[in-house]
Amino acid sequence: MEVVRFELEGVLNSFRVPYFKKYHKTFLAPPKTTIIGLLCNISLKTQKDFFEILNNDFLQISVVIDEIKGKAKDLWRFKTLKKGRDSSIIRRDKLFLPKYTIYLYSDNKELLQEFEANLISPRSIPSLGLDDELVIIKNVKKVKLKDNSTKIVDSVFMNKELEYKVFVKDKNKFIEIPTLNLVPTKFIAFDKKGKRISKQKQEELFQVEFLNCEVEVDLKSFLDEEKNYRLVFY
Numbered sequence: 001m002e003v004v005r006f007e008l009e010g011v012l013n014s015f016r017v018p019y020f021k022k023y024h025k026t027f028l029a030p031p032k033t034t035i036i037g038l039l040c041n042i043s044l045k046t047q048k049d050f051f052e053i054l055n056n057d058f059l060q061i062s063v064v065i066d067e068i069k070g071k072a073k074d075l076w077r078f079k080t081l082k083k084g085r086d087s088s089i090i091r092r093d094k095l096f097l098p099k100y101t102i103y104l105y106s107d108n109k110e111l112l113q114e115f116e117a118n119l120i121s122p123r124s125i126p127s128l129g130l131d132d133e134l135v136i137i138k139n140v141k142k143v144k145l146k147d148n149s150t151k152i153v154d155s156v157f158m159n160k161e162l163e164y165k166v167f168v169k170d171k172n173k174f175i176e177i178p179t180l181n182l183v184p185t186k187f188i189a190f191d192k193k194g195k196r197i198s199k200q201k202q203e204e205l206f207q208v209e210f211l212n213c214e215v216e217v218d219l220k221s222f223l224d225e226e227k228n229y230r231l232v233f234y
Contacts, residue, residue: 001144001222002142003142004103004116004119004140004143005101005141005224006101006104006119006138006141007102008098008100008135008136009097009135010099010128010134010136011096011097012095012096013030013095013128014092014093014094014095014130015027015129017181018182018183023090023091024092024093025181026094027181027209028065028210028211029063029065030063030100030129031185032054032183033183035102036050036061038127038128039059039119040053041124042118042122042123042126042137043115043118044123044124047189048194051189055187055202058107059105059106059108059115060105060233061103061233061234062103062232063103064101064156064227064229065098065210065211067099068097068098068174068176069097069174070096071093071096072096074091074094075090075092076090077089103143103233104116105233116142119137119140122137143226145224145231146225147221148222148231150216151216151218151219152214152215153217153219153231154215154229154230155221155229155230155232156207156209157217157232157234158183158185158205158206159205159208159219163217164216166178166210166213166214166216167213167214168212168213169212174211175211175212175213176210176211176212176213177213178209179209179210180207180208181207182204182205182206183205183207184204186201186202187202205234220232
């Protein structure tokens with residue numbers, strides 16, 4: 001299977017778990033919605049394009065968390081509509097110096113080629129999440145994957161209910177054991193006439209993510225021999 005592989009590096013990034021309101025907990029890895037948002041942004045695609053790609057599964061991704069140096073917290077002031085108050089403050093998780101390897105696969109070869117070209121030469125400044133959470137895109141290339149002969153995976157994966165086993169790689173390094181967070185994956189964002197409406201979630205799954213671990217799980221997976229990464233696409 002031929003895919004596009006690239007690397008992302010940030011400084012301070014945060015990917016808010018949707019169901020945490022008063023405290024912004026972060027995912028360890030950007031959700032699929034955030035990755036497709038990045039790709040559409042650097043390709044100057046519209047919101048309608050974004051939801052069409054997301055809702056119709058035109059693009060499959062796989063994400064490996066290469067490294068996170070640590071976590072921090074900040075205080076964020078935002079505007080509020082409450083009477084007597086024009087702003088409020090909320091605490092947010094921040095990931096310090098996160099690095100990811102990301103894989104893209106699509107049956108639509110033209111779409112994949114377009115994203116590959118814009119990863120190499122972005123048409124707007126790449127960011128993950130908020131506009132000031134900039135990232136560097138590196139080492140964009142096509143690679144061929146083989147079927148993974150084991151049930152061990154290194155990448156983030158998503159599903160509703162799964163059983164899995166966890167193996168720690170190096171006890172002397174920063175470890176995050178698998179964490180499950182519910183994340184919306186498909187939305188209704190336009191009415192039948194094509195008019196933009198407030199988005200409503202159609203589907204949600206658990207995003208399972210981990211760092212410095214291997215996970216044994218019964219899912220179809222692939223092997224990147226060059227990096228020795230075993231990958232689940234979603």
